[in-house]
Amino acid sequence: MALHNRISRKELKERILKDTTPRTTISFYCYFRITDPAAYRNGLYRAFSAIGVLGRIYIAAEGINAQVSVPTANLEQLRIVLNEVPALNGLRLNIAVDDDGKSFYVLDIKVREKIVADGIDDPDFDMARKGKYVNAGEFNNLTNDPETIVIDMRNHYEFEVGHFENAIEIPSDTFRDQLPMAVDMMQEHMDKNIIMYCTGGIRCEKASAYMLHRGFKNVYHLEGGIINYVNQVKEEKLSNKFHGKNFVFDQRLGERITEEVIARCHQCGKPADTHVNCVNDACHLLFIQCEECRKQYDNCCSTGCQEFIHLPEEQQKEMRKGVDLGRNVFNKSRSRLKDLIK
Structure with missing residues (x-):
């Protein structure tokens, strides 16, 4: 076969x-x-x-x-x-x-070279020495202590639509950038309890090992990430400390955890947490769009893309030649939408 x-x-x-x-x-x-x-x-x-x-x-x-x-x-x-x-x-x-x-x-x-691109090239780094697993109940108990630090090891666009109470965002587009940033941000808290989490556990497990490698003492990571936490909370009837939506990397682009909408449409600013990809094949920007803007902009991220998709198909193909989309994700710090929407 x-x-x-x-x-x-x-x-x-x-x-x-x-x-x-x-x-x-x-x-x-x-x-x-x-x-x-x-x-x-x-x-x-x-x-x-x-x-x-x-x-x-x-x-x-x-x-x-x-x-x-x-x-x-x-x-x-x-x-x-x-x-x-x-x-x-x-x-x-x-x-x-x-x-x-x-x-x-x-x-x-x-x-792949690695199952999670981490940028770690230190030969002494060892995944065998990682943080302690915590389940949903243990996570809730530890985070009841105001001295416990909760770190979100997901990308900014994941954090934007949903996260745990009092979680700290490591504001970056990539996991490889987040690792050294987390170390730098936590320098004053070397001896505190630090709990790291992500979607399914893979990133926070590696992050916990990296933090220990860099000298931190009491590092934990949420076993199975947000997905396992939410399932345990339901099964064991525990208090849920996650709010909003859990971003996922498949066709769904999100799992509804609570009915709270904590993000806003990137076009009009109204409450919204639905991620979409711009339908323009020369763009495909990942961004948050409300229903009203979806209709207004024909599923596009901007008036420029809206005009583009109505051009003749052959003209679109010609204009798309040589276009490298790369990581085309909306980022508030370098917003394309602000410049493109008229």
Whole structure:
């Protein structure tokens, strides 16, 4: 069988939108040694394809990072595939909180240098020495102490739509930039209890190890991240300290945790927390847009993009040549919208 997708993504997306098969969205990760990432990737692709898994998976010598959708009836087969690797036997699987089963429409498994790009090049850094896990109940108890510091290790656009009470934002676009920033920001609190969190646990686990590596003493990280926390809170009927929406990196772009809307539309400033991508294929800016602005700007981020999408298709294609979108994400500190919206 082919070890990569050969069908157009547009067709695959149309298929999954029409498919009525119940599917479950799951995320998981594990830091463990993989001696031959490429071989492991190929074997996993075969196994996952056979049971209908879709999603985005990164494989590296340091482990695996996965966000997937699987037919609900095949959940047990997914566990069997994972359990074949000793390090993954019994691995915690984070079940999505707010799931429509349409989170992914293709299976992408890629070999990377690292499963989380961290910028760490210190040969003495060791993931084996990481912070202490805390579950939802322990997190709530520790954060009841006003001296406990809670650090959000997600990107600014994730923090904007939802976060824990009294959490500190590390204002950056990338995890690799956040690590040294967190160390610098916390220099006066070396001996305090520090709890780090992220979406599913993978970033805050590495961040906790980095903080210990840099001399901090009492570092914790939320086991399974926000997703696992919210599920535990529901199951155990605990107080929920997360407010707003949990941003996720799939077609949903967010899981509704509470009904509070703590962000604002990037175009008009009204309360809103729905992330969208500008429909202009030469832009695709990720930003927050309310329903009124969606209609006013035809799903675009600006009048410039709105005018662009109404040009003849051939003219659009010609103008898109050579365009490198890179990380095209709205950032208040360097807003494109302020200049483009008239």
